[in-house]
Structures are given as C-alpha cells and as structure tokens.
Amino acid sequence: MDPESVKSNLVLILDYGSQYTHLITRRIRSLSVFSLCISGTSSLKSIVDLKPRVIILSGGPHSVHSPNSPSFPDGFVDYVESNGVFVLGICYGLQLIVQRLGGAVRVGERQEYGRMEIEVVRACGLFGSNEVGHKQTVWMSHGEEAAELPEGFEVVARSQQGAVAAVENRERRFYGLQYHPEVTHSPEGMETLRYFLFDVCGVDAGWNMEDVLNEEIKLIKGMVAPDDHVICALSGGVDSTVAATLVHKAIGDRLHCVFVDNGLLRYKERERVMETFERDLHLPVTCVDATDQFLSKLKGVVDPEMKRKIIGKEFISSFDAFGQDLERKFGKKPVYLVQGTLYPDVIESCPPPGSGRTHSHTIKSHHNVGGLPKDMKLKLIEPLKLLFKDEVLDFASLLIEFCS
C-alpha cells in the first residue's frame, strides 16, 4: 500500500489513560491498518493535521464528572462531522461521547467489572451479521454508565444486567462500546473491531512491513546528504542493531557504528557481538575498548543511581571521541545519530492524560544511554520510532531477507 493510502486510512487513537490503549493500537495494526496513538487532550490542530479516517477514544480511569477529567478539544465534534470521520468510544470514550453530546452518564447501580454477557438488541454494523438476540462474553471495567443517550443515538447491545453495552448514531458516525473489545477476555472483540473498521467505516487494509521498510529506506536516503556521515552506537541488542542495519542498507558505508566494551559485558560478549555484526550482518563496526576508562570512574562507587549516571556520561564521552576520530578522517563532523527508539518509548515519554501535566507535542527521545547531552549537535535518525517490539522483530526478519 502506498504511503498516501496508508495516511488516508489512518486510525487515530486518543489516549485517555487506559492500561489497554497500546493494545487497541496494536490490534488495529494486526488488521493491516496503520494506527497511531496520541494524548486524548491533544489540540484540535494536531488531530486535524493527521487527517484520520477513524478516531477511537480510549478508555481511562477517570469520571466524566471530575472537573479535570480529560476530554477531546472544543470543535472536535464539528470537525469529525464535517469531514466524515468515524468515531468509536471505548468505555470512558463512550461515556465522553454521551456526556459531551448531550446525554447523561451516572454512577451505575450495576457497576460492572470482569467477564459479562451482553446481548445484541438492535442489528448494527458493529456486530456484523450477528442478529438481535446474539450473546457474547465481554470484558467490562466501569463504575459509571450511560444513563441517557444523546438525541439520535440508539442502544445496540445491553449487558445481562441491563446496562448500555453498545451504542450508535449511524447518521453522525458515532459509535460506542462500554466494554473492552481489545482484550482477549472479549473473545469476539477482534471481530467487532473488524466489523467496525471494514464494514462500518470502509477502511482499506494493506499496511505491511515491506512497505514500511521501503518507505524508511527512501526517507533516510532523502534525508542524509551525499557527503554526510552518520554514527550509530550499537549495544548488540535488537533495537539498535535493526536500526543500524536499515540505515546501512540506505546509505552504505557512510554509517559508522561503534560498540563500546565498558568492562561490564558478559563473558565473551564482545567477541560474540562483533562476530555477529561482521559475519552475519556485514555491518562495519568499530569496537572501542573503554574498560579502563569505565572501571576507573566506577571504582569505589556503590550507589546504583550514581553508577548509572557515570556509565551514561562515559558512554557519551566515548561516542564523542569516536565522532572526533571520524571528523579527522573525513574532514567533516558526523551529522546524524541513529537511535533504536521504539513506539512505546515515544508514547511513554508523554505525560498521561489527566495527570495535570501539559501534553508536549515535541516528543522527547529518551532511548539512549544515560540521556543525550542537551547541547548535542547531532540530528537524530529513529527509523523504528513508530513500531512496537514485535513489529520490529517482523521488520528484522524482512530486513535479513532483503539484505541477503
């Protein structure tokens, strides 16, 4: 699928702090549809800029009645309606829709936690061809419930206790599930997400790792000028190795990898790592023996936090020295630093919604040794920053095929 089609089928998750939000993102991707997760309190502009086809409002630990409970921005409803964007609220997300569109949410007499049975009470795209009367087990986790629906909304499923379990307003393209379809305790949950995305919203599937790989190579080639040099610090772990292999595929030997032996490696780790890089991955790597440098600085230090800081600082100084060597050799300072940042690193570096801390749109990159210096001149290349770990493993298998 070409990058434009991927973008035009984007499913955007607005995160209200549920422990399952990443799982929703992951589940949607497993249906070959690209999805991104941003804070539920993001500005309207940051939502509009992404031009999502579908928006999912996640669950969260809040009450819609709390004064500081997180919500979508003003103008959101107008925006989605005038652009034909479909919206699905899950748990707290459903309650937000109900409350903000003129219905009422109250503390339920029947607070529901754990496995429950729900019954379809009205034929609806969310449940595909399942007819009225179809029962399924779902995972509930809510204290409040939709007590009055906004005008034009219909209940399409109820729990065994009679609480609202699913709602829709087809005309306005708003849908809601009080339960969590993304968890395996809702065995038919994936089917429901599938019906919603493909039958209700008409999303096209087709996002795949091969396209991601080709697109990343294209991006890196476009970004790094022909006389630019790039550094990558390799730990021997999956993330930096995959990132480096990809960048090497894109720019060849203008990538310079460094592996630092800090004297704290496992038995024969240095030999094993270097052999893997050279023999199996054909990745040129310089091994820096900094054992004395690290161990002399760590001598006598017992506080673990202090040790961590010293190690971080010494790593940075080893990378600096490596950069200077390259500058002497090529007559130009390296311009970029490759990092194996993953999507969870990116998401986790945003403050949780409702925490009172402001959401930052500049996502900080925190995947590095002991923190990068604030005045660092190197620009970052983070080719894996939109992928989850298991996606990186798929990506790696593909990359190995691609490189062999």
Ligand SMILES: Nc1ncnc2c1ncn2[C@@H]1O[C@H](COP(=O)(O)OP(=O)(O)OP(=O)(O)O)[C@@H](O)[C@H]1O
């Ligand atoms: N011995 C080392 N030599 C060079 N760089 C290193 C070394 N150890 C760690 N790094 C760098 O620091 C980053 C973060 O280190 P950390 O041990 O937290 O890795 P990680 O998050 O598990 O990722 P990875 O899978 O790449 O190891 C690594 O990705 C790598 O860029």
